[in-house]
Amino acid sequence: MALTEVPTSADQLRDAVRGNSTSAPVALLERLFARLFQDLVYAQIWEDPVADMTALDLGPRDRVICIASGGCNLMSYLTAGPASVTAVDLSPAHVALCRLKLAAARHLPDHAAFHGFFGAADLRHNPALYDRYLAPNLDGESRAYWEARGLQGRRIAMFTRGFHRHGLLGRFIGATHLLARLGGVDFRRLLTARTLADQRRFFETEIDPLLDSAAVRFLARRRAALFGLGIPPAQYDKLAADGGGDVLPVLRERARRLICDFPIRENYFAWQALARGYDTAPDAALPPYLAPANFETVRENAARARIFNRSLTDLLEGEPAGRLNAYVLLDAQDWMSDAQLDALWLQITRTAAPGTRVLFRTGGVPDILPGRLAPELLARWDYDQATSEAASAADRSAIYGATHLYRKKTA
Template identity: 60%
Template sequence: MTDAVNVSRQLGAAVFQKPAKSLAGLNERLFARLFEGLVYAQIWEDPVADMAALALKPGSDMVCIASGGCNVMSYLTTDPASITAVDLSPAHIALLRLKQAAATHLSQAEFHDLFAHADRPENPALVDRLLPHLDPDSRAYWAGRSMGSQRRRYFARGFYRQGVLGRFIGAVHVVARLARVDFRPLLDAPDMETQRQFYDSAIDPLFDRPLVQFLARQRASLFGLGIPPAQYDKLAGDGAVIDVLRARTRRLVCDFPVRDNYFLWQAFNRGYQNAPDASLPPYLEPGNFAQIASRANRIRAENLSLTDHLATRAERSLDAYTLLDAQDWMTDAQLTALWAQITRTARPSARVLFRTGGTDDILPGRVPTHLLGQWRYDMAASAHAFARDRSAIYGGVHMYRFKG
């Protein structure tokens, strides 16, 4: 079986829930096709909130989903023994492996130029220097082209404008310009009251525009947020998706100071702030570079589903699991298979942290009691992690502790 066929099979297993010839089935197949490429140039879950909730100790062994690789690299600041990062997108695995090679073979200033500025004309040459240090698949990806453009050039044109999410954010900016909304006053806001005033006067009215309302009703329109069809209904709950998007945008803009929230900068600047004291993911903070560089080889990146990977691990071999929002995609059978492997591989006091598009924990009643009953839902840690999550895109953050 070729790598491409294997990736398509795994994506299909994760995403396809409806008949192929139905509209829902066609949407699922379109989403899976998009997910074979780069979706997230930056992950949209807050690693600072996650690390605080998980209380990771030095020497921990953890498994997570790679996505853009930012959180995986940031977890290195906790001094883990090992991190295994899996992802169904080969592009995400290639990106994480590029970050590992860059941390090992570039200087701090070069590393910062490549991933924090991510738009310097010298950056493609840095990628060229890293190619010999990559595995064949990752080397082929970064030496290759997408839609006629060299991927190494992404880092000269603004890397965070690339990928499915980057293009979605770009489309949002086009809609804002058509409505004559300029986001620069928000980025210059001196305090949170000014941020709230800007939201109320400039951003909130955008959600009342007919075009925005129409787009929010189309499942395919939200593929750019990485929301598959199965998650769309969970996101809306009993209401309309436009109301959820409005509330979560309000939280992003109004609940955290702009100077401290790099997610806000990504949404409204399409890149990190260019300033000495800019808010950045922990792995890009200059003071953390020595730790990141010395520990990058502790990461193992695999183009594989989480359940399939866990099936290869020994019993009682892992301390922490971060699942992002992957469970929102899953059927009951898939959830059961995943939690069977999590429970088998968990060490005493292991923790599992995940997010949901809706507000509620999705596991009770779907994962059998003989499995879920071996875990305790940590309500306080879950609420605290949600309150601290600056990305503001999810309805809930949830943490379970193993009773074993």
């Protein structure tokens, strides 16, 4: 690469999903996944920000850095009043979505308009709100993204058609609903379940047989079929290894946890999976940033947040030493090669203050750092097993194998 060339987010994304594989077919799938990830993947993140904030014990002195995804984490962390929240994402679409949410928190007139935009996300007047309140307060790149025209008009019109049904994951969930209907499964009965016992019966009598069907078994055994869940080939292989070479037992257990381990009325992740939107009841469970009681706090703190279309390692290279207090890596490390892990943790260790917390998730259950991260870097950190286990159990999205928390040693 010439000295004057700067890697684009597309270049960085291709590098991020490359993993350790040298297989030509897998490399082709990685390139396809990277191309898909340039557009909208997650309209909502699938990591529970409440579990995150509890595990990290976020407070007003914390300087947080995170991977943004759909931005529900970035926005929800603002309810804890941290000193700052800096987010990164390699998808330009995710960056545009986060900037839209931040602008909406600061400039929409009230919570009703804010919830109508990102909670209901299907109101006819949302584009008019965008034109009046949001477009004038967005950067040029974000405006260009939301105002780009396609066959159904401007992209911002997705917020009139159920925004959560869009994106790669939204389409994947739509396909699973079609598959369920063909199998005679009606999720509406599950959404009215009154007890965990009712939820377990529904899973055992409706979902479990569906997962045993020939169609599901055929699809689950193909890496590309799970791109809609945001699972690149490297992460797919880790999941399959956890299932003894078959990813289906792992997917079955994750579906069981989502449906059976938390009351449906308290789990907005289950609503997104089963109803393709949030519950509309007055006391519905919502991401913290959408809760009415948190609106003024989110509005007040939105100026403390910023989002960049860069890799986390790249961003940290420009940060001062010993300044940051909390890192949220989502499941990005599952995608990384050993060299990429070392490069990331070199910068995390350099920029972290003593006692800093690092939280991440893994597709499988085991912590991936021992045996892969350079020993001299790992030696600077302590693994908090009790908090990790509690955070894993509390994550209502139930899509990951485990949540892990490390603390930087004070000496």
